[in-house]
Amino acid sequence: MITPPTNCPSCSYVLEWSNDILYCRNPDCGASGQKKVEHFAKSLKIKGLGPAAIEKLDINSVDEIYELSIEYITLCLNSAKLALKLFHEIKKSESEPLNTVLPGFGISLVGRTAADKLSKVCDSIFDIDADACKRAGLGEKVTSNLLYWLENDFDKYSHLPFSFEFEASNIPTEVKGVVCISGKLSSFKTKAEATKVLEELGYQVKDSLTKDVTILVNESGRETDKTAKARLSGITIVNNLKQYIGE
Secondary structure: OOOOOOEOOOOOOEEEEEOOEEEEOOOOOHHHHHHHHHHHHHHOOOOOOOHHHHHHHOOOOHHHHOOOOHHHHHHHHOOHHHHHHHHHHHHHHOOOOHHHHHHHOOOOOOOHHHHHHHOOOOOEHHHOOHHHHHHHOOOHHHHHHHHHHHHHOHHHOOOOOOOOEOOOOOOOOOOOEEEEEEOOOOOOOOHHHHHHHHHHOOEEEEOOOOOOOOEEEEOOOOOOHHHHHHHHOOOEEEOOHHHHOOO
């Protein structure tokens, strides 16, 4: 039996569970910070800003990316040529729309699909609220995570050189179905992973069996109260999600 760690191996901060994944919430954790920078750089496709460069440049937060000077990059990477290329890549990323920037912040369950859905009902980050998330068709958990981040974390990034405006998306707004996942999954490692895939395919994911749910996922095979209720309501019951969506 594998016992999960209770403390971050980098900073010893107490780890927290969220959607079956352990997170270090310490804002000063160096390892966590560099991972966030790596995710952001990858999301915005900033060439040359990979794990090795991030470590050499000693970048621990996203805002530090936009404070880099050519002189500092040259010194850390020991190459004027590489420094110039990276500096231009960073400058180029400043024109990215919120569709790309928002997923880069690593908000749990808020990926490109959620951002594109929001672009259908919002012009900028300042238009996002609970009502906008509902009109965009975002699930309860996605909405909760996003609104929490906007209230508690956005101020740290509001000064960054982005317009924070959405670009009109061509993603269709039609919803394929509303899914509720009951119990543990066997076809996916975590509910968070399954939720991400479902939302990318055009499904909404709810945490509870609400009236608008059309699909209940129960891979345990047990006849739970939730399953019985779904059966009586004529809701489609799926025992292998990956097979159902054709993955």
